[in-house]
Amino acid sequence: MPPTLASLVQHSALKLTVRAGADRLGTPVRWAHASELADPVPYMEGGELLLVTATNLDARDPGTMRRYVQRLAGAGVAGIGFGVGVTYEEIPPALVDAAEEAGLPLLEVPRRTPFLAISKAVSGAIAADQYRSVTAGFEAQRELTRAAVAGDGPADLLTRLAANVDGWAALYDSAGAVVAAAPDWAARRAARLTPEVEL
Structure with missing residues (x-):
């Protein structure tokens, strides 16, 4: 499972604080990206935690913040990480309000937490998931190989395969007839597909 905003907030070394969008912390994070562009959207793919200090934004202006946050939300950004103690000593209320209005999570990043530490945490979690x-x-490959060489027949192999894919599996003969299926109920479904698998 990829990292989520919640897992980053719970990461004790990062010391992140939720300032908006607390109900959306289950959002997966595909990457963490720092950008001070007034409009970073052209460089986003969606799913990023955008890390900012607002050096090029008037984060106190409600209209500016509303437009900025709406663009980010429209681009599918997972959330905003705002570094305090650089440009602003605290997150401006205009940004907090805009994030709440858009339903976009906003995390406060303390000055002692470098953006690089957040990027490393996201990267490490993604690597661990992969x-x-x-x-x-x-x-699964080893288990299926063992089942195949054990000689217990296709039924055992298909049972293990279905369990590994959390679904069902079927074996057809060259005429398209179902030889075996797992679980048992899958035989009827597999038989309905016979016209599609006939050679």
Whole structure:
């Protein structure tokens, strides 16, 4: 599972504080990206935690902040991490209000937490998630190979395959007839697909 805003807030070393959008902390974070552009949207793909200090924004102006936050929300940004103690000693209320209005999570980043630490935390969590996925794939491959060489027949192999894909599996013969299926109820579904698998 990719990192979420909640997992970053719970990361004890980062010391992030939620200032808006607390009901959306389950949002997955695809990356953390720092940008001080007045409009970073052309450089975003969606799912990013955007890290800013607002050096090029009037973060006290409600209209400016509303437009800025709406553009970010429209681009699918996961949330904003605002570094305090650089340009502003605290997050300006105009930004907090705009984030609440747009439903976009806003996290306060203390001065002692470098943006790089947040980027590393996101990158590490993504790498760990990918490692778990690859490891699970190799383990499933080993389990299926063991089942295939054990000689217990296709039913056992299909049962293990269906469990690994959290679904169902079927084996057809060259004429398109169902030889075996798992779980048992899948035989009817597999039979309905026979016209699509006939050679």
